[in-house]
Amino acid sequence: MDYLTLLEATLPDLIVVVALFAALGVDYGLCQGKSPHERGRIAGEVSSIGLLLALCCLAFQWMQGSVFEIAEGQLNLDATGLAAKAIVYGLTLAVIRFATRHCPTTHASEYHALILLSALGMGFLATTENLLLAFVALELVSLSLYALVAFKTSSPQSAEAGLKYFAFGGVASAFFVFGVSYLYGATGSLDIGTWSDWSDRSTLFALGLVFVLVGLGFKVAVVPFHLWAPDVYQSAPTPVAAWVASGSKVASVFFLVKLIAALPPGPETATMIFAPLATAAIFSMLIGNLGALRQSNLKRLLAYASIANGGYLLIGLLAGSPDGYAASIFYVVVYALANVGAFGVIGLLSDRMKGDGRLEDFSGSWRRHPGLSFAFLLFLLSSAGIPPLAGFVGKYYLFYSAFDQVEMSYVLGELLSGRNGWLVFLVCLALVMSVISLYYYVLALKAFLVSEDESPHLDDDEGISPGIKLCVFALALLVLILGVYPGPFMAFLQAAF
Amino acid sequence: MDGVLGIEEYLVVASILFCIGLLGVILRRNVLLILMCLELMLNAVNLALVAFARYSGNMDGVILTFFAITVAAAEVAIGLAILVALYRRRKSIFLQDLNLLGR
Numbered sequence: 001m002d003y004l005t006l007l008e009a010t011l012p013d014l015i016v017v018v019a020l021f022a023a024l025g026v027d028y029g030l031c032q033g034k035s036p037h038e039r040g041r042i043a044g045e046v047s048s049i050g051l052l053l054a055l056c057c058l059a060f061q062w063m064q065g066s067v068f069e070i071a072e073g074q075l076n077l078d079a080t081g082l083a084a085k086a087i088v089y090g091l092t093l094a095v096i097r098f099a100t101r102h103c104p105t106t107h108a109s110e111y112h113a114l115i116l117l118s119a120l121g122m123g124f125l126a127t128t129e130n131l132l133l134a135f136v137a138l139e140l141v142s143l144s145l146y147a148l149v150a151f152k153t154s155s156p157q158s159a160e161a162g163l164k165y166f167a168f169g170g171v172a173s174a175f176f177v178f179g180v181s182y183l184y185g186a187t188g189s190l191d192i193g194t195w196s197d198w199s200d201r202s203t204l205f206a207l208g209l210v211f212v213l214v215g216l217g218f219k220v221a222v223v224p225f226h227l228w229a230p231d232v233y234q235s236a237p238t239p240v241a242a243w244v245a246s247g248s249k250v251a252s253v254f255f256l257v258k259l260i261a262a263l264p265p266g267p268e269t270a271t272m273i274f275a276p277l278a279t280a281a282i283f284s285m286l287i288g289n290l291g292a293l294r295q296s297n298l299k300r301l302l303a304y305a306s307i308a309n310g311g312y313l314l315i316g317l318l319a320g321s322p323d324g325y326a327a328s329i330f331y332v333v334v335y336a337l338a339n340v341g342a343f344g345v346i347g348l349l350s351d352r353m354k355g356d357g358r359l360e361d362f363s364g365s366w367r368r369h370p371g372l373s374f375a376f377l378l379f380l381l382s383s384a385g386i387p388p389l390a391g392f393v394g395k396y397y398l399f400y401s402a403f404d405q406v407e408m409s410y411v412l413g414e415l416l417s418g419r420n421g422w423l424v425f426l427v428c429l430a431l432v433m434s435v436i437s438l439y440y441y442v443l444a445l446k447a448f449l450v451s452e453d454e455s456p457h458l459d460d461d462e463g464i465s466p467g468i469k470l471c472v473f474a475l476a477l478l479v480l481i482l483g484v485y486p487g488p489f490m491a492f493l494q495a496a497f
Numbered sequence: 498m499d500g501v502l503g504i505e506e507y508l509v510v511a512s513i514l515f516c517i518g519l520l521g522v523i524l525r526r527n528v529l530l531i532l533m534c535l536e537l538m539l540n541a542v543n544l545a546l547v548a549f550a551r552y553s554g555n556m557d558g559v560i561l562t563f564f565a566i567t568v569a570a571a572e573v574a575i576g577l578a579i580l581v582a583l584y585r586r587r588k589s590i591f592l593q594d595l596n597l598l599g600r
Contacts, residue, residue, distance in 0.1 A: 139568045143575050150579045156586035156589050159598050162579045164598065167531060169520055170572060174538035177565055178515060180559070181542050185549035187510075190557045231598040 008067035010137050012061075012085060013120055018117040019050020027109030040108035044100025049111045050245040051093045051119075058086045073129035073193045080496040084126035084254050087333055091247050091340055092119040097471045098344045099239040104152035111151060115243060118144035118328025122251035127437060129262070131180045131190040131212075134255055136214070138176065141248050142169045149236040149244070161228075161235035168218060168228045175343055184209025192262040206272045212259065213273065219252035222310040223283040230291075233303035236359070238350065241299060243341030246336035253313060253332040257325045260317050261497055271419075277314055278422045284311030289433045292440045298346060298447070299357045301440055302339070305383060308437060309335050315426050316398045324401035326493035331394035334482055335383065338391060341475035342379040346370050348464055348472075359444065364451025371469065373448050375476040383477045384441040385434050391480035395434060397490065399427045507548035514541035528583075528590045532576045539569040 007014070023046040031039045061082055068077040075081075096115060103111050120138030128134050146169060150162025186192055187204035218225040233241045261272075288308025297300040309331075316328030330441045349365055349372065350357050364375045382389035482489060514537055527568030533544030543562045584590055 116501050132557065132564060135561070136564055136568065139571070141569075143571055146575050146579060150582055153582055153585075156583070159583040159586060159596050160597055163528065163583055163595065166579055167522065167528075167535075170535040170576070171538070171570075173518065173543065174515075174518070177539065177561075178542045178545070180561070181545040181549060184546065184554070184558050185504075187554045190561065235598060304501050369548060394576070441535075482537060 005068065006070060007069055009075060010211055012057045013123060014265045015054040015057060016050055016120055017260045018098035019047055020113045022046050022050065024456035036103060036106045036108055040103040041100055043109040044096055047096050047116055048093060050267050051089050053087050055086060058089070060083055061171055073191050074133050075127055076129050077127055081127040083492070085123045088119060088122045088126060088251060090248055091250065091336055092116065092476060094340050094344065095239050095243045096470050097468055097485045098242065098347055101468060103238045114144045114148050118243070118251030119247060121193065121397065122247050123132055125286050126254035127249040128260060129182065129191065131192065135177055135180055139173060142173060145244055145248060147280070149232055151240065152237050155235070157235040158237070165228050165232045168225065172215045172225060175211045178209045179211025179215065182211065192259060195262050195264050209273060210276060216256050217280060220313065220406050221307050222280045222314065223287050223307065225309045226287070228285065229307055229411050230303040233301045234297055234316040238343055239346030242340045245339045245343065250332050250336045253328060256326055257317065261325055274318065274419060274422065278426060279319055281311045281314035281318065282427060284308060284432045285429055289436050296359055297357050298362065299358055300446055301444055302342060305437065306339065308433065312395065312398055315402050315430060318423065319402040319405045320407055320424065321401060322494055325497045326490060327401045329493050330400055330490055334390040334394045334479065337475055340377040340380045341472055341479070342376060344472055345376040348372060348468065359447040362447045365448045365449060372472060375472045376448060376463065377445060378476045378479055380441045380445055388479050388483045390479045390486065393483050393486045399430060402427050416481045418427060461477045504548055504552045508545060511541045511545035513545065526592045531600065532573060534574065536569060539565055540565055544583065
């Protein structure tokens with residue numbers, strides 16, 4: 001490996017690093033006399049330009065068909081890796097746009113710099129196949145997010161949520177690196193690419209794998225590592241909540257899929273992790289969906305919904321086929337798009353109402369913000385799995401990939417025993433839970449669409465810049481397009497595994 | 498290896514340290530002590546990593562240890578920063594006084 005290749009491969013990330021320091025430097029060097037709002041806007045513009053350049057650079061690498069493999073899987077930038085990075089940076093761009101409107105403190109440039117820093121970590125996490133780099137990237141994401149969650153220093157809830165996130169996250173990362181040490185001890189290598197030609201499946205390996213999954217399970221917020229999610233989503237600044245719910249999940253799922261796809265083949269490995277993962281999936285779906293039913297705060301409701309979505313995701317991993325892995329990634333991307341959009345709209349509207357996101361605060365938003373409310377409708381219906389939106393297609397792929405793995409048998413006992421039984425049960429439960437989830441999604445939409453007040457229809461979007469609206473509508477359009485025309489993206493993902 | 502200790506002893510000590518740290522995080526009410534217990538967990542990992550590296554003759558584990566030490570320091574810095582922000586608002590670092598969430 002020579003340095004020029006390294007430079008070429010990590011050029012998009014380097015651009016983001018430069019943008020990060022430029023945002024800080026411009027703010028501290030040139031903007032000290034300006035108002036916090038103005039400084040936030042400038043830092044946001046600088047970060048957005050950096051991200052756009054990075055995306056262009058990724059597109060260029062993609063069109064050239066560049067494939068970089070740096071230092072034996074430390075960074076694996078094939079077409080999928082580039083796509084993963086592009087997805088992460090695209091989501092960052094949306095989050096930065098939402099964050100630019102309103103900075104929770106006077107430290108405007110640090111706010112944006114931390115978002116970019118976590119985006120860098122996510123980009124590396126999604127593209128690495130090395131446990132060391134995965135650990136460092138995961139920590140980069142976590143540490144930036146802890147600070148971001150606690151960023152609203154004027155609110156004690158924000159700091160408290162930050163502390164809660166930190167305490168759970170600290171334990172999770174300790175488990176992750178403990179698991180890494182066991183995997184390293186069992187295989188003698190930190191490279192997950194070498195697992196497939198390694199046949200000794202010891203207890204050490206199994207234990208290490210479970211610990212690593214604990215660390216990642218925290219990021220994806222699956223039960224029993226979900227306790228932080230409702231408080232963090234509710235109390236963090238809204239763009240940060242969007243970011244925690246989208247970017248860090250996408251990156252972790254990319255790595256999780258890589259990890260599980262790299263497991264040494266054979267029935268022992270499958271049984272080793274199947275039962276714990278399946279149990280986590282079942283309880284995530286139950287606790288997430290049933291918990292969401294009794295929420296009166298929109299952000300908490302979405303937090304419980306995200307726990308439930310973590311459960312659905314695991315079904316694709318449990319199916320253990322390339323289709324299943326692709327379905328999991330497709331689903332998490334679609335979910336992230338819808339969630340960034342939904343939180344973006346919530347942030348835009350609740351800033352204006354000075355509320356803290358209770359459902360009744362949004363009553364009648366349809367009259368005042370028809371465009372944004374319509375986008376919100378699309379995001380929520382997609383998450384609920386209504387055709388023809390992307391969430392429906394994602395769920396269809398997930399459940400189909402699981403059913404595909406069930407060995408058909410006309411004897412009921414055979415059909416419902418062992419792995420078959422788990423898969424059948426998981427899919428049935430997920431279907432039932434999807435129906436239940438419709439109730440709370442519709443409840444949230446009702447708050448938007450129905451209002452007591454019969455004042456004349458007024459369009460009150462002024463003060464919301466066209467750029468942000470464009471961003472919301474672009475996300476809504478993506479959710480729609482991926483629903484109507486999912487074929488190419490899905491085929492691309494399936495080809496990757 | 499002509500020492501008396503095998504790798505098992507190191508791993509047992511590491512596991513015990515890790516469990517003590519985990520129990521501390523769960524049971525302690527003082528956030529500072531929770532931070533210290535988190536450190537203990539990470540240091541248990543370092544012990545295991547160095548032991549594995551020593552016995553496998555592969556240096557990757559030692560390198561990971563350096564990263565883990567650095568990350569642990571960064572983590573404490575962030576944790577203390579959050580704690581200071583919280584203390585300014587609530588004048589307490591005990592978990593039982595931190596009860597604003599979930600309402």
